Amino acid sequence: DQQVKQNSPSLSVQEGRISILNCDYTNSMFDYFLWYKKYPAEGPTFLISISSIKDKNEDGRFTVFLNKSAKHLSLHIVPSQPGDSAVYFCAASANAGNMLTFGGGTRLMVKP
């Protein structure tokens, strides 16, 4: 039973437009959420995070939104660039612990 789900395996977006990647979770004990980006043949790299006490966190072109009542978070990339093409994983942590539970990933393709 996956506690963190990314229901869209892939997403294709035109350069300059907004990319929206979604993530749902089932464990109400999750209190910290992270997004990782992964290029082929490389390890995942941290992108942005959000604590459950917030509903939005912004870093440059990247914004993460958290809807606790819906147990849903999303990553917005504006404007999208071809270099953003990668696999994006959302991850969650419970009870201020350091263990992360990952979603299955969404492959983003940004077309020039």
Next chain:
Amino acid sequence: NAGVTQTPKFRVLKTGQSMTLLCAQDMNHEYMYWYRQDPGMGLRLIHYSVGEGTTAKGEVPDGYNVSRLKKQNFLLGLESAAPSQTSVYFCASSWPSYEQYFGPGTRLTVT
């Protein structure tokens, strides 16, 4: 500052063979982790360590063993490899933040 390094990068094993994957980090992190990544499954935690000399089971520990004899190193062993262990293996480290730093991965094929 190399961050997290993994050796080897690629390996092909026959069923029943054994091998050890080495992970090293130079960030003085207390926590270290081993994950496997399979298509559509995301990253699943195999084993982790919260400090030198400690290890604990993660989500999918069967068929693997680990050791953390030194703070900077975390070893993952396969005693008798099976085709189901064909995967990409990632090591990560962290502390004190939630953010985990990942190595480049080891692609293992078991035939």
